[in-house]
Amino acid sequence: MPPRPSEPRYGSRPTMKDVAAHAGVGLKTVSRVVNAEAGVTPETERRVQASIDTLGFRRNDSARVLRKGRTASIGLVLEDLADPFYGPLNRAVEEVARAHGALLINGSSAEDPDRERELALALCARRVEGLVVIPAGDDHRYLEPEIRAGMATVFVDRPAGLIDADVVLSDSFGGARDGVAHLIAHGHSRIGFIGDHPRIHTATERLRGYREAMARAGLPVHDAWVAPGSTAPGRVAGAAEAMLAGSEPVTALFAGNNRVTVTLVRVLADRVPPVALVGFDDFELADLLRPAVTVVAQDAAALGRVATERLFDRLAGARPAPERIVLPTRLIARGSGELPPHP
Amino acid sequence: MPPRPSEPRYGSRPTMKDVAAHAGVGLKTVSRVVNAEAGVTPETERRVQASIDTLGFRRNDSARVLRKGRTASIGLVLEDLADPFYGPLNRAVEEVARAHGALLINGSSAEDPDRERELALALCARRVEGLVVIPAGDDHRYLEPEIRAGMATVFVDRPAGLIDADVVLSDSFGGARDGVAHLIAHGHSRIGFIGDHPRIHTATERLRGYREAMARAGLPVHDAWVAPGSTAPGRVAGAAEAMLAGSEPVTALFAGNNRVTVTLVRVLADRVPPVALVGFDDFELADLLRPAVTVVAQDAAALGRVATERLFDRLAGARPAPERIVLPTRLIARGSGELPPHP
């Protein structure tokens, strides 16, 4: 049974056709009014606008997108919407998108490569014009057809896997090196490193920075001082306890990311003698803890901003070779990293 | 000049028509394969799939949505993507959407009512099927045509303004009342309240809870003890200093939300004699501060989950009268709220 003409379809929403009939004008005239195009007499415009208001018309952008071939939207795939580190990044991406008149569609992969892929491809199917991806997986070849078809893609925080694409990173290697050098400068020589899983690029880089700082200072690195792995509090606490026990306990710890840092703060709280700590990533209230926590800070908002600007450069037609953009980190000394060694 | 047939349009992406031509089958057969519908011989399916892979075809969901009338997506309008309070809420909304096979589109209003409206209507134009809104403004009549047209809408954290709609809230009144009663139980009678702008519903409710607790205990409330307003650190710090000076200084403070709490922790740090503090909203590391901070915690994830489940209930056809759902808060005593008064 076909719907009666008086019953507009599609969730009972009026269409331009309905508005045109109601106002007694042609379809194109309604389109002109809706899109504020020139060439409509004030009187006609008034009449059309009245019909729009009466019927509660709102343009269906699905149809518009289909016809125009542009969606004016970009996608963001992040790792975890609930991780405070990504809040400012997310917001920065949105602001840049907004400045370019684009809507942002985002979602989180929950660190699951399959989910990352599923989400990224769902965004592609909706024809976002560009994609900012914080990778969970390490094989992004699934995006090749999309990129060939003109989808702009920029990776953030971690490099793309097995494809050639723009990536915007913090200087994990240099930041970790400087953070560890800071501990060495304050007299430490037995320094432990507790970081994220080695399959994560940033984790590997930070570990490399740790080794570099130790090597530069001519200090040995015992296997027992290096504990990459899960950032689960139990694993991290266990690793720390092991390093702090034994015959040659460490006198300082370097934490490979914010989650590790927070766990270590708990482990080290009120410990005698105090253990020095420098963490990668700044976090709120780090300055209020006692001792306040010395960190290697990265600028999450800048990561998002630079990546999204790069994306829109490409959308505007720029075709530079894919590039690796590295943003500097900043050491913020607050107290925990300046504690002397207690042998 | 019309494009040559060998040059597919639309950002040079192949369409089902291209796939059909390439595989030597009809359009509908491609559609069947793409959507995994029954009624295609394995051999045909193989051939079509090979063409899909060769051409790098990906279904254009804009066209699909237009034809089907369903977008399988919902929208979330929040206040600030970078505020840690909304991270878990955002994530919870996404998880429920995902469980229902829907994509989440979100954006932040940055506390600007105009921007909230603009964003919400942009999502409507993209025909999201439902909308979860954390209101910035207090007039939501602009959504009336959408809701009449079948758009499910649920408000979270703050009620809708001037329209009748579902809303899911934390018990701001009861939580604040209990938090202040906790201070009173620990001997305080001169208690200050520093909260958010009175135009924000939760701020008003929390202030009401404060007054209720004081009244129940038979305690007077001096005007100088109540300072609603901006949550800018300067304003909050100034208000606190004023309450702590003067002839009848307060011995305890109640903070109306997380931003106020954090500022007050800074203001009160190392202060002698110590000032008791209870804050609305829990925050990470509250337990590591000295003293650890006693808070009235709300369950942000539950707010998002309950709201989104309500949304999908409506999308599934449920038509209950709009309802106000209030979730309980929980007092977490950690130290700062148990400090005795120092007159």
Place this chain on the structure above:
DNA sequence: CTGAAAGCGCTTACAG
């Protein structure tokens, strides 16, 4: 099992 035709709600290209 397979496919041609019609149509979703817009915009484009064109004619009056």
Place this chain on the structure above:
DNA sequence: CTGAAAGCGCTTACAG
């Protein structure tokens, strides 16, 4: 200044 026709890329309803 105004509008009828065609078409964006799919799915629906139908026929073979």
